[in-house]
Amino acid sequence: MYDERIRAVALAAIGAGESLNSISKRLGISRAALREWRDRGERPARPSGCPRCGSGSLDNPSYSHLLGLYLGDGCLSRHRRDVFALRIACDDAYPRLIDEAETVVRAVHPSRPVHRVQAVGYTAVASYWKHWPCLFPQHGPGPKHRRAITLTDWQQEIVAQYPGLFLRGLFNSDGCRVANWTTRTVAGRLKRYEYPRYMFSNESSDIMRICQWALDLLTIPWRMPRPNALSVARREAVTCLDTFIGPKS
Structure with missing residues (x-):
């Protein structure tokens, strides 16, 4: 399970043309995960349930x-x-x-x-x-x-x-x-x-x-x-x- 920060760094490296093997060694991410991220692209961010910075409501x-x-x-x-x-x-x-x-x-x-x-x-x-x-x-x-x-x-x-x-x-x-x-x-x-x-x-x-x-x-x-x-x-x-x-x- 990788957090969003690592995922964003990896996607930026893929977009810059770095090889999956190089990214895997540098960031410690499996190549299978990198291939999935590359093929699926950037997933939409889930809306926040926070009433102040997202879409949530406050009682x-x-x-x-x-x-x-x-x-x-x-x-x-x-x-x-x-x-x-x-x-x-x-x-x-x-x-x-x-x-x-x-x-x-x-x-x-x-x-x-x-x-x-x-x-x-x-x-x-x-x-x-x-x-x-x-x-x-x-x-x-x-x-x-x-x-x-x-x-x-x-x-x-x-x-x-x-x-x-x-x-x-x-x-x-x-x-x-x-x-x-x-x-x-x-x-x-x-x-x-x-x-x-x-x-x-x-x-x-x-x-x-x-x-x-x-x-x-x-x-x-x-x-x-x-x-x-x-x-x-x-x-x-x-x-x-x-x-x-x-x-x-």
Whole structure:
């Protein structure tokens, strides 16, 4: 099995008049394969299924969700023949989130299988494709918080269409819904009150700004108790987030 680059080099040599025997020795290709390529000529390139550089279509709602998961707990790694692995790390304590991650990866790239790779304390939901970098141009060497993370115009358009799904991905990866408490003096007595709030934590200031922007799209108030932590605590804001995020499970 020869890759397309070697095939192109061999066809160029044949077209230049080099003998099959010489090409076979120089490139390590069998003469039978060279004769077949010579006689059949250049085969038409198969259309790419990539929604960005080919003829594929993109499930925008699922992509918005997956983009949030990727910015939180996702990564791309390069393998042989320019194939990239998309991996979403999911805590084993939340099996529903693992199922959900697999569902959205499959919806964005339905033509290939999705794998679950067990690790210590978490499951990596993985999919292999040459075109994952087309869909996640934020990919680069090193941790995300050590490089610039910005959304392209087309990504911003999708998130603006489906901000709730994007936030679901972010909060399901690097966020949580917790119960807080406070005390107040009522009629001279100290009373304890409990209330829910959402927290999102991320070391990347760029990803934090993207999260803030998505919350602003839905007019959900937020505050920053720490530079790497965002809080949504107002009752009406928590109620809004409950409609499309909710507790992890």
